[in-house]
Amino acid sequence: MKKFTLIALLLVSGLIFKAHAQEATTNEKLSEVNDKVNGLTERIATDEADLQKLTKIKISGYIQGQYQMTSSPLLDAGSNNYFSIRRARVKFTYEATDGIKFVLQPDFAPGALSIKDAYAVLNDRWTKSFSLWMGKFNRPNYEVEYSSSQREVVERSLVIRTLYPGERAIGAKLEYNPTTLPLHVQLAMFNGADGLTINDRAGANINPNENKDFDNFKDVMARATYNISLGSFGGLDLGAHGYWGQMKAYNTTTLKSDYTTTEAIKFGDPIKRHWIGGEFQLFADVLGGMSLKGEYIAGMNGTTGFSGVPAGTDPVKNPAIPGVANYQNNFAGYYLYFIKNLGKKNQFAFRYDYYDPNTDITGADVAIKKYSPTDPMLKSKTSGQSDLATTTFDFALHHYFDDNLRITLDYAVVQNEKVGTPGKVVNNVNDAHGNPVVVDWSNAINQNVLTLRIQAKF
Amino acid sequence: MKSINIKRFAVVAILLGMIGFAFAPAADKIVVKGSDTLVILAQKWAEVYMKSNPSVAIQVTGGGSGVGISALINGATDIANASRKMKQTEKEKLKARYNTLGVEVACAKDGITIYLNPANKVTELSIDQLSKIFKGEIKNWKQVGGADADIKLYGRENSSGTYVFFQENVVKGDYAPSCQTLPGTAAVVNAVKKDPNAIGYGGAAYAEGIEICKVKKDDKSKGCIPTAETIKTGEYPITRYLYMYLRNKPTGAMKSYIDWILSPEGQKLVVEMGYFPVK
Numbered sequence: 142m143k144k145f146t147l148i149a150l151l152l153v154s155g156l157i158f159k160a161h162a163q164e165a166t167t168n169e170k171l172s173e174v175n176d177k178v179n180g181l182t183e184r185i186a187t188d189e190a191d192l193q194k195l196t197k198i199k200i201s202g203y204i205q206g207q208y209q210m211t212s213s214p215l216l217d218a219g220s221n222n223y224f225s226i227r228r229a230r231v232k233f234t235y236e237a238t239d240g241i242k243f244v245l246q247p248d249f250a251p252g253a254l255s256i257k258d259a260y261a262v263l264n265d266r267w268t269k270s271f272s273l274w275m276g277k278f279n280r281p282n283y284e285v286e287y288s289s290s291q292r293e294v295v296e297r298s299l300v301i302r303t304l305y306p307g308e309r310a311i312g313a314k315l316e317y318n319p320t321t322l323p324l325h326v327q328l329a330m331f332n333g334a335d336g337l338t339i340n341d342r343a344g345a346n347i348n349p350n351e352n353k354d355f356d357n358f359k360d361v362m363a364r365a366t367y368n369i370s371l372g373s374f375g376g377l378d379l380g381a382h383g384y385w386g387q388m389k390a391y392n393t394t395t396l397k398s399d400y401t402t403t404e405a406i407k408f409g410d411p412i413k414r415h416w417i418g419g420e421f422q423l424f425a426d427v428l429g430g431m432s433l434k435g436e437y438i439a440g441m442n443g444t445t446g447f448s449g450v451p452a453g454t455d456p457v458k459n460p461a462i463p464g465v466a467n468y469q470n471n472f473a474g475y476y477l478y479f480i481k482n483l484g485k486k487n488q489f490a491f492r493y494d495y496y497d498p499n500t501d502i503t504g505a506d507v508a509i510k511k512y513s514p515t516d517p518m519l520k521s522k523t524s525g526q527s528d529l530a531t532t533t534f535d536f537a538l539h540h541y542f543d544d545n546l547r548i549t550l551d552y553a554v555v556q557n558e559k560v561g562t563p564g565k566v567v568n569n570v571n572d573a574h575g576n577p578v579v580v581d582w583s584n585a586i587n588q589n590v591l592t593l594r595i596q597a598k599f
Numbered sequence: 600m601k602s603i604n605i606k607r608f609a610v611v612a613i614l615l616g617m618i619g620f621a622f623a624p625a626a627d628k629i630v631v632k633g634s635d636t637l638v639i640l641a642q643k644w645a646e647v648y649m650k651s652n653p654s655v656a657i658q659v660t661g662g663g664s665g666v667g668i669s670a671l672i673n674g675a676t677d678i679a680n681a682s683r684k685m686k687q688t689e690k691e692k693l694k695a696r697y698n699t700l701g702v703e704v705a706c707a708k709d710g711i712t713i714y715l716n717p718a719n720k721v722t723e724l725s726i727d728q729l730s731k732i733f734k735g736e737i738k739n740w741k742q743v744g745g746a747d748a749d750i751k752l753y754g755r756e757n758s759s760g761t762y763v764f765f766q767e768n769v770v771k772g773d774y775a776p777s778c779q780t781l782p783g784t785a786a787v788v789n790a791v792k793k794d795p796n797a798i799g800y801g802g803a804a805y806a807e808g809i810e811i812c813k814v815k816k817d818d819k820s821k822g823c824i825p826t827a828e829t830i831k832t833g834e835y836p837i838t839r840y841l842y843m844y845l846r847n848k849p850t851g852a853m854k855s856y857i858d859w860i861l862s863p864e865g866q867k868l869v870v871e872m873g874y875f876p877v878k
Contacts, residue, residue: 190776193776196757238773287695291695291696318687323687370700373702373848375699375700376694376700422694424694424698424699424700425698425699426699426700426702426847426848429697429847430697430698430699430846430847431698432694432698480698481698482697482698485674486674541674541696543673543674544672544673544674544675
């Protein structure tokens with residue numbers, strides 16, 4: 142019996158010991174698992190903090206590959222059909238905090254590697270209505286600010302391409318977007334000569350440094366838009382913009398675009414360039430969505446001339462070089478879009494655009510209007526091809542495969558204003574086969590372009 | 600190149616467009632995407648509506664208000680559910696892609712509810728205190744009459760409409776970096792349930808197993824929780840509409856569905872699911 146009791150005691154104590162040992166092992170394991178979980182939690186917290194920083198960086202971009210055909214003797218330049226990459230852009234946006242944003246957008250298109258956008262934005266954190274921009278960014282204008290990844294025809298209208306070459310400019314901008322009103326106001330100051338080619342007497346561009354102003358005059362731009370709700374019909378956005386710019390005169394005479402009037406100014410004085418425009422965009426929820434958009438711009442553009450050089454003591458070796466007067470031209474241009482969605486995937490667009498670089502003379506006057514005084518600087522200045530108006534009818538059809546991919550078929554019909562007298566204004570060019578062609582601007586010149594474009598956007 | 604006949608080109612272009620139009624998706628399949636706050640109600644609406652209208656297929660998913668609106672802009676959904684209003688930048692994108700300003704339909708009301716753990720002694724907070732708590736300026740519960748313990752913040756991801764609404768109307772600044780963002784209101788509720796020192800926010804319909812904190816406009820006001828009465832009278836200070844956004848004016852099956860949601864039958868489900876009716 143004693144033996145049995147002893148064995149039972151031993152067994153019970155063994156079981157208790159084993160249970161204790163198991164409990165100790167379980168506790169150790171629990172502690173180990175707990176440590177591991179704590180370690181993982183710490184790592185996740187660190188990773189989350191790192192990830193949080195990365196979410197402040199946004200990367201977007203788009204690529205436009207296209208095939209174009211033209212039958213224009215002016216646009217052939219050795220090839221009348223070709224593939225090209227129009228855009229290859231990546232946009233980096235870093236929102237450091239709620240109120241600060243940095244944007245950098247290079248364009249990697251072959252042969253045109255450049256920085257398109259590089260700017261910082263400081264948002265007012267108190268009223269949340271103002272923001273200050275500084276760097277290189279789009280000039281304030283509807284068609285300029287409307288990205289080509291969204292635009293309904295393949296190129297901007299001619300008046301916009303002429304007034305705002307390259308779309309961007311270097312400067313500063315104050316934006317006002319009140320939280321209680323559908324109003325958007327922009328006031329900007331730029332170097333002003335961004336994207337302009339200004340030739341000297343040798344034909345060299347005296348504005349080659351796009352990162353620096355070529356004179357001390359600054360240009361001012363303003364744009365204001367207001368959104369009006371039309372209830373269930375849609376909405377109407379109305380706006381206006383203005384440009385007040387100046388360019389340093391390199392000649393003491395400015396010739397006006399009537400080719401009759403001149404103005405004497407001092408060397409270094411400003412040649413004024415200013416224009417205003419009115420715009421509207423009507424969005425209608427009719428048959429799946431359509432819009433009408435338009436803008437009219439008119440004013441005076443200008444460019445600097447250059448001084449003449451008198452003959453040296455040996456006029457054979459150092460002949461006199463006539464200067465070229467500064468030039469100011471009154472211009473007008475407008476565009477009108479009609480855009481219609483066809484289901485969720487397709488869209489049709491039509492744009493009519495018109496640009497007259499010189500509203501003071503008609504096509505009949507071109508090559509006839511000529512300044513005739515004896516001033517050598519002016520006597521050779523005759524109206525010409527650059528004074529002719531251009532009209533473009535642009536038809537486009539888009540198919541959206543999804544949010545990222547769009548295919549576009551676009552046909553632009555370009556029509557020129559005709560010169561009154563045959564043979565007065567001609568270009569001697571070679572066609573795609575190298576054959577000489579005489580382009581007479583008293584006729585309609587075929588400058589039509591067919592474009593097939595695929596755009597990938599992310 | 601032979602010159603292209605413009606008339607012929609225009610005719611071909613328009614015909615191609617019409618063909619595209621003809622192949623537009625059938626209207627009796629409705630895709631709904633967006634707000635996680637609204638998703639349980641949207642699923643209930645779809646479920647009940649499809650029973651009485653078997654020819655209509657309605658597919659509902661969440662993802663957040665921002666995700667829903669992006670999907671509306673890129674054509675991936677027919678209805679975007681949102682617990683905030685559409686931003687101006689989003690309207691501009693819709694204009695650019697579809698040439699419309701979108702259609703806003705207020706389909707329910709909600710009171711953003713402040714979730715506390717039942718073990719928490721704190722039962723009432725003012726908007727100012729909530730702002731300071733979520734900005735990280737008040738870090739300990741004893742600063743608002745609770746125990747001496749660090750406050751644990753839980754909130755939504757920035758694609759959430761609730762995140763945006765709460766930030767704009769309550770926090771009025773940046774969230775504290777210590778605020779843990781979670782994917783969905785249910786996850787916020789679960790986190791608060793498990794942590795006695797936690798505080799979170801979200802839709803009223805999700806408030807189960809937690810303590811609902813009374814909220815007061817300022818120190819002089821009386822605190823209250825979101826109820827049909829306090830929401831209707833505007834006494835509860837964090838009240839908002841919940842929206843459905845469409846690209847165009849609804850027609851056909853879509854119009855019937857929207858009309859039904861706004862009908863007494865649809866609004867009855869709003870109450871049943873823990874939300875508040877529009878009227």
